[in-house]
Amino acid sequence: MSSCTALKALPDFSAFQFTSEGAAGPATREVRFHQKTADVYNLDIGDIPEKAQPVQDRGDFNCLMTTLILIIELYTEKYPTRIVRLKGDTSQKARLYRKALDKHVGTLSSFFEINLEKDRNFFRALRHQESVDNIAFLVKRKPGWSFIIHTLQTNRCSRSQLFDHPVSVEIQRSIEIGFEMIEHE
Template identity: 30%
Template sequence: MKHLQYDLYRNTETTMFEFKSIGSNGEIKKVIIFSATQSDEIYNLAFGDLIYNHTQKKYTIDDSIITNNGDRNIILATVAKSVYIFTEKYPEKLVFFKGSTLGRTRLYRRAISINLEELSETFIIFGALMNEFGHITSVPFKSNEDYFGFIIKRKEL
């Protein structure tokens, strides 16, 4: 991608990535996890701040925090970079993601829309819709449509 990105550190399976957001509020550790869903072909992308939960005595991802570190676009480009890396290793897998709020889902739609030409060179992008029965269906992505989430598939080369 043509945008600034943070260095990513990943596990050997390429399913977990860490990086540090650096900005006006200091260094904040971020985590991206690709986890299997009920469907073998679809992985969920989870992203957020790495927080120590004192009650559970373990680290967890908090995807609801607004850190306002002044580096939103770098963070989005870094998350996109992780999708490139994950799908390079697992080209047959689809990646599903959505925001933790409607506002974040709209932000992701705008980011995809702004970078659609570049992203479309490598990926097929779908909008995810939830029907009245709670099932998710996919439709070709359109910049001006609202979606429940997004599904990304690496193009076969």
């Protein structure tokens, strides 16, 4: 049986924190969502404290990738019409996002549409064989039943639909849960 992923989150799910254990010891990570356009939100991951090394493999890479995908799952449950944009601001983050999507594409495709951001720079980069680190992925939850969060409880313990993995989220204020059918245009 897999262990439970323990997360801490702001009430609006704009930030998550978790600690992962690796060969180099524990690392506290933070994932933040920042609005880019009306319905697109950039995902950014970093180590805590910010003065620490940029996100890197500390022997916890598989855990890091899986937790990143779990956070996207939770975030899009709360905001099913939002699109999560994955574009690393460093080559390490860009590779992390690509590897996480590559590793879990089979599982993700059941629940999410994954597209490349349509950007002339991407096609120019391919023509000139520039780094593929400039690729941005857009992840959007497919229409269907979605888990909606309102106000009532402070901890959420559930299972990931993607990985059948237990997840515990500590939220800094009360929440209430419910289900709602979401239809995308």
